Amino acid sequence: MTGFETVAGQTLSGNQQAAERWSHALMNNFGVPPVELVSGRGAVVTDADGKQYLDLLGGIAVNALGHAHPAIVDAVSRQVATLGHVSNFFTHPTVLALAERLLDITGARAGRSAAAGRVIFCNSGAEANEAAFKMARRTGRPRIIAAEGAFHGRTMGALALTGQPAKRAPFEPMPAGVEFVPYGDVPALRAAVDESVAAVFLEPIMGEAGVVPAPDGYLAAARSITAEHGALLVIDEVQTGIGRTGAWFAHTRAGIVPDVITLAKGLGGGMPIGAAIGIGAAADLLQPGQHGSTFAGNPVCAAAALAVLDTIESDCLLDHVDALGKHIATGIEDLGHPLIDHVRGAGLLLGIVLTQDIGPATALAARDAGFIINAPAPEILRLAPPLILSTEQADSFVEALPGALNVASLNVASLNVASPNVANVQTATGRDL
Numbered sequence: 001m002t003g004f005e006t007v008a009g010q011t012l013s014g015n016q017q018a019a020e021r022w023s024h025a026l027m028n029n030f031g032v033p034p035v036e037l038v039s040g041r042g043a044v045v046t047d048a049d050g051k052q053y054l055d056l057l058g059g060i061a062v063n064a065l066g067h068a069h070p071a072i073v074d075a076v077s078r079q080v081a082t083l084g085h086v087s088n089f090f091t092h093p094t095v096l097a098l099a100e101r102l103l104d105i106t107g108a109r110a111g112r113s114a115a116a117g118r119v120i121f122c123n124s125g126a127e128a129n130e131a132a133f134k135m136a137r138r139t140g141r142p143r144i145i146a147a148e149g150a151f152h153g154r155t156m157g158a159l160a161l162t163g164q165p166a167k168r169a170p171f172e173p174m175p176a177g178v179e180f181v182p183y184g185d186v187p188a189l190r191a192a193v194d195e196s197v198a199a200v201f202l203e204p205i206m207g208e209a210g211v212v213p214a215p216d217g218y219l220a221a222a223r224s225i226t227a228e229h230g231a232l233l234v235i236d237e238v239q240t241g242i243g244r245t246g247a248w249f250a251h252t253r254a255g256i257v258p259d260v261i262t263l264a265k266g267l268g269g270g271m272p273i274g275a276a277i278g279i280g281a282a283a284d285l286l287q288p289g290q291h292g293s294t295f296a297g298n299p300v301c302a303a304a305a306l307a308v309l310d311t312i313e314s315d316c317l318l319d320h321v322d323a324l325g326k327h328i329a330t331g332i333e334d335l336g337h338p339l340i341d342h343v344r345g346a347g348l349l350l351g352i353v354l355t356q357d358i359g360p361a362t363a364l365a366a367r368d369a370g371f372i373i374n375a376p377a378p379e380i381l382r383l384a385p386p387l388i389l390s391t392e393q394a395d396s397f398v399e400a401l402p403g404a405l406n407v408a409s410l411n412v413a414s415l416n417v418a419s420p421n422v423a424n425v426q427t428a429t430g431r432d433l
């Protein structure tokens with residue numbers, strides 16, 4: 001026996017071997033991943049059995065430039081060969097350039113705009129929201145408002161802001177003071193916010209809730225309500241930021257300027273980096289000694305982020321994302337498939353709304369057919385591909401989608417016939433962030 005043979009002497013595939021090893025070596029916080037990815041190039045990844053997939057999820061809105069993009073490979077290689085890490089006792093040119101660049105695209109660079117900003121770096125989206133949470137606490141006000149269904153991360157502060165009770169429940173008690181209002185409901189937000197509120201946290205499109213865009217006028221109303229009561233407006237752009245929706249930030253389409261913007265995911269193009277940008281008075285809430293992280297603003301991750309920003313600009317990817325997103329949405333709706341209701345979202349963050357709860361089963365069927373997508377809700381398929389996805393690649397998915405839906409529909413129907421009491425069999429994998 002090699003250790004990868006079953007008792008019956010059957011040899012396990014590469015993916016099966018990986019699943020077996022995972023189940024013994026890694027904590028079971030997600031369930032065992034059925035596929036081991038071993039390499040990627042552009043928007044295509046390859047698994048341990050040599051099967052290729054079009055990656056339409058991009059590490060969940062992370063691989064902005066796809067896999068092994070030469071600009072990132074070059075920037076990271078040069079940086080790690082020059083200066084791989086410095087402590088917070090020092091600065092370095094790459095982090096300074098990145099902070100200034102982020103302030104430029106935010107329109108908050110000191111001396112160049114009325115409301116100057118400052119950046120604090122971290123390593124993930126949850127940590128970006130932790131920083132914003134601490135900024136909110138520094139106002140001295142006790143209450144924080146967030147949205148039902150929102151997702152802001154898994155650390156305790158970010159989890160406290162997450163409007164999904166099932167995710168919070170195993171870890172109660174949460175940090176105190178967070179209240180939830182229905183997303184998109186202006187009167188509810190107005191009723192909740194007064195002078196005791198430190199901050200309102202909102203996503204411009206709720207990605208994990210199923211790609212739910214803010215209704216027209218909601219972000220603008222949130223801006224005026226928070227401004228009226230002196231509360232911070234924190235916009236979580238972790239999933240929507242850095243070109244994902246066809247603009248640098250999704251909130252700019254609403255014509256607002258938040259007090260704090262949180263970023264991660266696409267910023268590093270696959271290297272772990274996050275940031276919170278404070279604008280105006282919010283830029284000075286954190287004082288020396290109040291926050292930090294050993295790796296925050298790490299030179300290698302900062303170099304990757306600069307490469308992402310440079311490439312988005314030089315390759316005109318914002319326009320490409322805007323046009324391709326519309327092309328995909330129209331192509332999918334034009335299929336006229338009875339299991340597709342409509343497509344929502346913006347740019348390359350799209351939610352395909354199904355007429356039945358077969359999202360997870362469709363994601364599985366699509367994977368079998370060579371396309372990586374996911375189902376953040378039972379009736380929603382999410383696309384968050386690399387921003388460099390080509391029109392031909394997108395079209396190949398649109399063409400394959402009806403087949404995946406049909407297979408999923410048959411699979412779910414036969415499972416329900418076999419075990420009618422299993423309410424939602426297709427969510428059994430339970431994998432999400």
Ligand SMILES: Cc1ncc(COP(=O)(O)O)c(C=O)c1O
Pocket residue numbers: 124125126127129151152153154203207208236237238239240264265433
């Ligand atoms: C809007 C939003 N905020 C925060 C997070 C948490 O980011 P991370 O997983 O990097 O901690 C996510 C992750 O999906 C997200 O979508």
